[in-house]
Amino acid sequence: MTQTNFTDKNKVTKVAIIANGKFQSKKVANKLFSVLRDDEAFYLTKKNPDIVISIGGDGMLLSAFHAYENELNRVRFVGIHTGHLGFYTDYLDNQVDEFLKNLRADKGEKISYPILDVKVNLVDGREFTATALNEVTIKRIEKTMVADVVVNKIRMERFRGDGLLVATPTGSTAYNKSLGGAILHPSFEALQLTEIASLNNRVFRTVGSSMIIPSKDKIELLPRRTGSYVINVDNKTYHFRNVEQVTYQLSDRKINFMATPWHTSFWQRVKDAFIGDDV
Structure with a gap:
């Protein structure tokens, strides 16, 4: 800030x-x-x-x-x-x-807060980009979402569940908090990755808790199943078929308040x- x-x-x-x-x-x-x-x-x-x-x-x-x-x-x-x-x-x-x-x-x-850039790559080669003030969520419509989660080029987990959320520090008090994520002060230029109803048992394992990702690191999501996905960017909703990769990174820009x-x-x-x- x-x-x-x-x-x-x-x-x-x-x-x-x-x-x-x-x-x-x-x-x-x-x-x-x-x-x-x-x-x-x-x-x-x-x-x-x-x-x-x-x-x-x-x-x-x-x-x-x-x-x-x-x-x-x-x-x-x-x-x-x-x-x-x-x-x-x-x-x-x-x-x-x-x-x-x-x-x-x-x-x-002015007082400035971090914001989030997201890029969605589709299997057919198309690309979609957006910017979020609060958060970006992704869910698979038909069945359980299965996706590899990569943080700073390290494959962290193969997620299975309803979906995933990536929040800005100011967005940490919104949907992220209701999912059990931490409240993050906006002076920390970081993102927060939070699972939405993950499957955790003796067969499927995930980190389970939210993760704080520093500004220099990228989060990459690689869906393992084709089908329809819904991606929410703050209060906007987008529908995509056959998502190949979703990339999240803290933006170089910020929102400025009086x-x-x-x-x-x-x-x-x-x-x-x-x-x-x-x-």
């Missing part, structure tokens, strides 16, 4: 506002639009923005990320939550005035999301 400054502080800030369909989200979006539209320091546009304001929940932030995943080197994100407390959001819907105050005082600071005084620390987010105020 890094914090840096943009160099050009005198330009007009281009802002994109993206909201889900909920009434409260639209209400917040309308307020922001009416205020920022009349502020000469900002220019409202969804084309090549400097800042993307996501209004809704973590799902909305994921959608905003994928909408601008080709512009990550220049875009910063900030989330306003209109439901329960979101993991990627700093502001609640009753804190819009505080957000606007911090937006006007913004000096270009580093406002309200930017909540990772451990505070973990506490708010899973423990609450009881302790």
Whole structure:
């Protein structure tokens, strides 16, 4: 996790506002639009923005990320939550005035989190690539998935089970956690490989626990059976037939968030999301 400054502080800030369909989200979006539209320091546009304001929940932030995943080197994100407390959001819907105050005082600071690149090679020679903020999962549709798992060119296991998940540090608190994976702080530039309902008995053996993979290492998945596979990249779903190989690696790029005084620390987010105020 890094914090840096943009160099050009005198330009007009281009802002994109993206909201889900909920009434409260639209209400917040309308307020922001009416205020920022009349502020000469900002220019409202969804084309090549400097800042993307996501209004809704973590799902909305994921959608905003994928909408601008080709512009990550220049875009910063900030989330306003209109439901329960979101993991990627700093502001609640009753804190819009505080957000606007911090937006006007913004000096270009950012906090950056690692993301994941995935490449899918099909038997017929086609190739598919994608980028994930949270995780990528793969499952075989017809029957049990059987695949060799290779880490940094070492064949670790022949997996048998429902599927496999590879998560980023920030994604470690999502589906990965529900599978028994560890919570990984985003300052560790690493991936986490977690099994989904693996078969472990006297005949079939796997590592069984999640594995933390350093940024320099690749994870390769080699399916041993043809058939239909479903691959989820965050909140997007893809269907493929006859997957030859899936390769996972930490991306050279990162997602950048506004580093406002309200930017909540990772451990505070973990506490708010899973423990609450009881302790």
